[in-house]
Amino acid sequence: xxxxxxxxxxxxxxxxxxxxxxxxxxxxxxxxxxxxxxxxxxxxxxxxxxxxxxxxxxxxxxxxxxxxxxxxxxxxxxxxxxxxxxxxxxxxxxxxxxxxxxxxxxxxxxxxxxxxxxxxxxxxxxxxxxxxxxxxxxxxxxxxxxxxxxxxxxxxxxxxxxxxxxxxxxxxxxxxxxxxxxxxxxxxxxxxxxxxxxxxxxxxxxxxxxxxxxxxxxxxxxxxxxxxxxxxxxxxxxxxxxxxxxxxxxxxxxxxxxxxxxxxxxxxxxxxxxxxxxxxxxxxxxxxxxxxxxxxxxxxxxxxxxxxxxxxxxxxxxxxxxxxxxxxxxxxxxxxxxxxxxxxxxxxxxxxxxxxxxxxxxxxxxxxxxxxxxxxxxxxxxxxxxxxxxxxxxxxxxxxxxxxxxxxxxxxxxxxxxxxxxxxxxxxxxxxxxxxxxxxxxxxxxxxxxxxxxxxxxxxxxxxxxxxxxxxxxxxxxxxxxxxxxxxxxxxxxxxxxxxxxxxxxxxxxxxxxxxxxxxxxxxxxxxxxxxxxxxxxxxxxxxxxxxxxxxxxxxxxxxxxxxxxxxxxxxxxxxxxxxxxxxxxxxxxxxxxxxxxxxxxxxxxxxxxxxxxxxxxxxxxxxxxxxxxxxxxxxxxxxxxxxxxxxxxxxxxxxxxxxxxxxxxxxxxxxxxxxxxxxxxxxxxxxxxxxxxxxxxxxxxxxxxxxxxxxxxxxxxxxxxxxxxxxxxxxxxxxxxxxxxxxxxxxxxxxxxxxxxxxxxxxxxxxxxxxxxxxxxxxxxxxxxxxxxxxxxxxxxxxxxxxxxxxxxxxxxxxxxxxxxxxxxxxxxxxxxxxxxxxxxxxxxxxxxxxxxxxxxxxxxxxxxxxxxxxxxxxxxxxxxxxxxxxxx
Numbered sequence: 001x002x003x004x005x006x007x008x009x010x011x012x013x014x015x016x017x018x019x020x021x022x023x024x025x026x027x028x029x030x031x032x033x034x035x036x037x038x039x040x041x042x043x044x045x046x047x048x049x050x051x052x053x054x055x056x057x058x059x060x061x062x063x064x065x066x067x068x069x070x071x072x073x074x075x076x077x078x079x080x081x082x083x084x085x086x087x088x089x090x091x092x093x094x095x096x097x098x099x100x101x102x103x104x105x106x107x108x109x110x111x112x113x114x115x116x117x118x119x120x121x122x123x124x125x126x127x128x129x130x131x132x133x134x135x136x137x138x139x140x141x142x143x144x145x146x147x148x149x150x151x152x153x154x155x156x157x158x159x160x161x162x163x164x165x166x167x168x169x170x171x172x173x174x175x176x177x178x179x180x181x182x183x184x185x186x187x188x189x190x191x192x193x194x195x196x197x198x199x200x201x202x203x204x205x206x207x208x209x210x211x212x213x214x215x216x217x218x219x220x221x222x223x224x225x226x227x228x229x230x231x232x233x234x235x236x237x238x239x240x241x242x243x244x245x246x247x248x249x250x251x252x253x254x255x256x257x258x259x260x261x262x263x264x265x266x267x268x269x270x271x272x273x274x275x276x277x278x279x280x281x282x283x284x285x286x287x288x289x290x291x292x293x294x295x296x297x298x299x300x301x302x303x304x305x306x307x308x309x310x311x312x313x314x315x316x317x318x319x320x321x322x323x324x325x326x327x328x329x330x331x332x333x334x335x336x337x338x339x340x341x342x343x344x345x346x347x348x349x350x351x352x353x354x355x356x357x358x359x360x361x362x363x364x365x366x367x368x369x370x371x372x373x374x375x376x377x378x379x380x381x382x383x384x385x386x387x388x389x390x391x392x393x394x395x396x397x398x399x400x401x402x403x404x405x406x407x408x409x410x411x412x413x414x415x416x417x418x419x420x421x422x423x424x425x426x427x428x429x430x431x432x433x434x435x436x437x438x439x440x441x442x443x444x445x446x447x448x449x450x451x452x453x454x455x456x457x458x459x460x461x462x463x464x465x466x467x468x469x470x471x472x473x474x475x476x477x478x479x480x481x482x483x484x485x486x487x488x489x490x491x492x493x494x495x496x497x498x499x500x501x502x503x504x505x506x507x508x509x510x511x512x513x514x515x516x517x518x519x520x521x522x523x524x525x526x527x528x529x530x531x532x533x534x535x536x537x538x539x540x541x542x543x544x545x546x547x548x549x550x551x552x553x554x555x556x557x558x559x560x561x562x563x564x565x566x567x568x569x570x571x572x573x574x575x576x577x578x579x580x581x582x583x584x585x586x587x588x589x590x591x592x593x594x595x596x597x598x599x600x601x602x603x604x605x606x607x608x609x610x611x612x613x614x615x616x617x618x619x620x621x622x623x624x625x626x627x628x629x630x631x632x633x634x635x636x637x638x639x640x641x642x643x644x645x646x647x648x649x650x651x652x653x654x655x656x657x658x659x660x661x662x663x664x665x666x667x668x669x670x671x672x673x674x675x676x677x678x679x680x681x682x683x684x685x686x687x688x689x690x691x692x693x694x695x696x697x698x699x700x701x702x703x704x705x706x707x708x709x710x711x712x713x714x715x716x717x718x719x720x721x722x723x724x725x726x727x728x729x730x731x732x733x734x735x736x737x738x739x740x741x742x743x744x745x746x747x748x749x750x751x752x753x754x755x756x757x758x759x760x761x762x763x764x765x766x767x768x769x770x771x772x773x774x775x776x777x778x779x780x781x782x783x784x785x786x787x788x789x790x791x792x793x794x795x796x797x798x799x800x801x802x803x804x805x806x807x808x809x810x811x812x813x814x815x816x817x818x819x820x821x822x823x824x825x826x827x828x829x830x831x832x833x834x835x836x837x838x839x840x841x842x843x844x845x846x847x848x849x850x851x852x853x854x855x856x857x858x859x860x861x862x863x864x865x866x867x868x869x870x871x872x873x874x875x876x877x878x879x880x881x882x883x884x885x886x887x888x889x890x
Contacts, residue, residue, distance in 0.1 A: 023120030158203030294731030319673020344522030458498030493561030494525035693767030729831035766878020
């Protein structure tokens with residue numbers, strides 16, 4: 001569609017072949033619907049359940065598992081191969097189920113029906129579904145209406161439109177019909193246009209639809225989302241790296257063993273089976289499913305904390321966040337204009353309470369409850385010269401937010417409905433030229449006119465001042481004092497309104513005569529206040545080493561004031577969108593290191609800022625609720641949208657949707673993410689040390705000429721049963737103290753860092769020593785009894801030692817730092833149950849004759865069992881030693 005904001009009304013109507021009075025005919029509307037399509041945004045088609053299922057098999061680790069299963073089946077080890085395949089399929093089902101649940105929960109947030117639009121068709125005003133609006137339709141706009149499409153205004157009577165969802169501007173924009181002279185004017189400066197998804201807060205208007213669906217400004221933003229490709233999250237990258245590493249280790253070990261066996265003249269089939277056993281030992285079959293389940297449990301916890309997580313890995317990503325970029329309006333602030341300062345009779349007053357709650361009071365500079373005739377006049381006039389309505393029970397307003405703020409302030413002072421006592425006789429509506437609104441009211445035997453609006457205009461038209469219960473002449477000194485107060489309020493990012501009155505016999509209608517010789521009463525300063533919970537949440541972020549940056553479409557002064565009030569650390573000056581556009585990518589990367597407040601930015605600027613911050617090595621979370629936030633939500637490592645006030649476009653673009661629109665929930669999510677990542681590290685460390693220990697057991701045994709200590713089925717049983725369930729339990733470990741006092745981890749750091757490598761080395765070595773010690777003891781003492789050519793007692797003792805050793809080590813693995821002797825031993829209930837279940841399985845596998853042939857075991861005598869248990873203590877002690885050696889040196 002063409003840009004009509006620079007064209008006259010006549011040119012616009014002519015080009016769109018419409019009629020300002022009659023509108024379109026039904027036939028023309030139907031033809032244009034076929035030509036342009038429905039008035040709705042196209043969204044990227046979501047993945048089907050089958051596609052989600054297939055995507056679960058892209059991990060290199062899963063590919064290795066499938067290869068191991070195929071090899072096992074090829075050599076007729078059907079039970080081994082079937083178990084591996086079952087665990088792979090289970091992992092895929094779990095992943096699909098959780099992602100599908102999240103998508104369904106998100107869809108439930110969407111509106112069930114399309115809003116209606118009021119348009120003229122065939123000369124009559126009709127209400128039609130907004131998706132049927134077409135270019136050329138003549139639309140009626142009234143207070144409370146959502147704008148159904150992009151519109152060039154034909155009439156605008158005191159029309160104000162809230163464009164916060166599109167531009168980030170916190171105050172409604174005054175609209176008119178004059179064509180613009182400047183080409184490519186910013187959206188916030190297109191005063192003769194209305195845009196899809198915004199809302200009329202005041203007045204009425206009429207306009208011609210110039211763009212629908214993807215041809216609207218909102219549609220342009222939606223198109224930007226289509227071009228963004230999905231990026232792997234940090235956890236996905238780390239697990240992919242780990243999978244590749246494990247695959248290389250597996251291949252290398254198998255080749256080494258094959259070469260060793262060939263050198264020792266072992267039959268090829270036996271060498272091959274041994275290599276398969278080692279492949280089974282090298283791959284932690286339970287790792288993928290355990291990580292998936294831990295993340296799924298994290299998603300459930302996030303739902304309880306008012307956050308819907310759309311992707312499993314997003315839970316961990318939020319925990320690795322180093323910078324949170326937040327929109328201002330409605331995210332860091334309440335999106336509820338609130339009067340905070342009043343000035344009357346040369347006195348300053350503070351107004352407590354925020355939002356639309358009636359709780360609060362007005363106090364003077366000494367903290368005393370205010371009581372002043374001038375203040376009475378100021379708030380009385382604010383109620384009478386007002387077209388908004390306020391419901392204190394529902395804590396809501398209808399109408400212009402600034403007028404609603406005045407009603408709330410008056411209610412705190414005890415002034416509510418005055419219209420029955422002082423009915424409105426006449427009014428002079430607000431217009432953008434006068435910047436004033438006046439209303440006339442009956443006051444006993446005379447008429448009183450209240451005028452509110454721009455302080456400069458009020459002061460210019462005032463000749464008198466209400467002071468000490470009297471009307472006195474307004475002196476130059478008075479004017480200077482009032483102007484100074486106005487400047488002070490404005491410097492604090494307050495929107496300031498002035499109020500005056502005038503008494504007369506009869507109401508006048510001409511502004512040029514009525515709005516003169518006014519009696520100045522006072523000023524009201526208001527702001528969209530910060531959320532209290534956001535302030536404390538930002539303090540926690542600072543403590544946790546997480547940077548917070550504000551990115552908004554609002555003015556620089558307002559943004560900076562809100563940032564100061566919230567405690568956002570500012571190491572450098574704030575920036576505006578114009579400055580961002582003038583910088584190269586390299587220059588912008590340097591500026592974002594110090595600047596924390598970015599004002600008057602467009603959606604394109606937001607995306608550039610996100611990319612610049614990410615280019616500095618940060619993991620970036622972006623929060624927002626408007627359409628203008630959607631591209632940056634998509635581009636960020638983790639996008640967080642608001643579920644109540646957020647637009648559907650922003651929810652679709654985000655990874656996490658907050659159902660309570662509470663910024664503090666983000667901090668809780670960060671903490672949850674950190675805890676989950678910490679637990680995943682414990683799981684990875686535990687499982688890898690198990691598997692490496694098992695590799696060492698087989699490799700060392702072959703190297704020194706011992707029989708293979710374990711069968712492949714025993715390795716699978718250990719990996720999938722007695723390893724996996726304790727690993728699940730470690731994933732449910734409660735958070736450790738001081739989690740949010742730690743600095744964010746280095747995003748480039750591998751999941752297996754130096755500390756974990758040391759821990760794995762000590763644990764796997766101790767596990768191998770314990771298992772081989774138990775096997776060697778059984779081999780020396782009871783080596784004559786064989787099963788499939790293997791010493792039965794020695795193999796069973798090794799099996800018992802490995803399982804019990806890993807269970808005891810699971811208790812020691814509940815913390816990477818704290819010794820097991822300083823933790824409550826049985827504090828993890830799920831671990832207790834897992835250990836008990838594993839012990840029951842072990843007893844069944846060893847002492848039930850029906851299971852002995854399957855697991856190739858033999859019942860042990862009490863002496864044999866005692867020796868196996870004694871050797872099982874070594875892995876736990878090795879783990880404790882690893883904690884001490886791996887601890888950072890002071």
